[in-house]
Amino acid sequence: MRKIIRSKTLTFAVKLRSLGMRPGRPAEGAVPEDTLEDEIIAGNRKSPANSINSMHADRLAGRPMEINARNGAIVRIGQRHGIETPMNQLMVTLPNAG
Numbered sequence: 169m170r171k172i173i174r175s176k177t178l179t180f181a182v183k184l185r186s187l188g189m190r191p192g193r194p195a196e197g198a199v200p201e202d203t204l205e206d207e208i209i210a211g212n213r214k215s216p217a218n219s220i221n222s223m224h225a226d227r228l229a230g231r232p233m234e235i236n237a238r239n240g241a242i243v244r245i246g247q248r249h250g251i252e253t254p255m256n257q258l259m260v261t262l263p264n265a266g
Contacts, residue, residue, distance in 0.1 A: 233263060
């Protein structure tokens with residue numbers, strides 16, 4: 169079961185990352201490598217099964233998370249160029265909601 173949840177979480181993270189790159193491509197000239205998603209997946213699969221990402225670790229430790237620097241930057245770039253980024257906006261909003 170843990171493997172299935174981890175796989176679904178990874179799939180969501182990769183899709184979110186891909187959505188995040190869209191505003192930057194035409195608007196800011198960002199040109200990520202075509203292999204970026206595969207590299208993210210490979211890196212995740214190499215990590216120990218019980219590992220967590222840095223934002224999760226920050227949240228558990230009560231430290232500020234870098235969500236605004238990561239997903240917030242995507243939202244701000246999208247706003248600057250009139251490109252909607254609803255999933256990234258959600259990711260910025262949720263951790264600050266509670």
